[in-house]
Amino acid sequence: MENHYYNARDLAKFPNIGRVNAEAAQKFFDYYNHVMAPGALSAKEKALIALAVAHAQKCPYCIDAYTQACLEKGADEQEMSEAVHVAAAMMAGITLVHAVQMMNKIDELSI
Numbered sequence: 453m454e455n456h457y458y459n460a461r462d463l464a465k466f467p468n469i470g471r472v473n474a475e476a477a478q479k480f481f482d483y484y485n486h487v488m489a490p491g492a493l494s495a496k497e498k499a500l501i502a503l504a505v506a507h508a509q510k511c512p513y514c515i516d517a518y519t520q521a522c523l524e525k526g527a528d529e530q531e532m533s534e535a536v537h538v539a540a541a542m543m544a545g546i547t548l549v550h551a552v553q554m555m556n557k558i559d560e561l562s563i
Contacts, residue, residue, distance in 0.1 A: 463513045496525040503532055504539035 470477025488498055499521040506514030522532050 458512045460516060463516060466513070494525075496522070496527055499525050500527055500531060500535040504535040507536045508539040508543050 467481075469480075488495070488502075490498075493501075499518055502514065503518035503522055506518050519532065
């Protein structure tokens with residue numbers, strides 16, 4: 453899709469975000485690379501988390517990038533699907549828990 457907000461080819465342009473502020477971009481990339489390196493969590497586990505967040509935040513660039521990263525790090529479709537479902541359940545719960553605030557306001561206004 454040439455004429456579209458999300459163009460898959462734009463993902464390859466991400467390293468250019470430092471075009472006018474190279475120092476800030478480099479600090480981001482340094483931080484990102486540090487965080488995504490294996491540590492207490494494996495690179496595969498971190499990629500699965502990133503894939504789940506990408507879906508929750510609805511970023512098609514990240515979904516593409518982390519689907520590929522998960523496959524490269526040995527994750528299978530079942531693991532990726534489960535991670536996405538965890539994110540979906542969390543987003544549903546996050547939405548629903550805010551109903552408590554609504555109920556509190558109803559109770560306050562009904563008094």
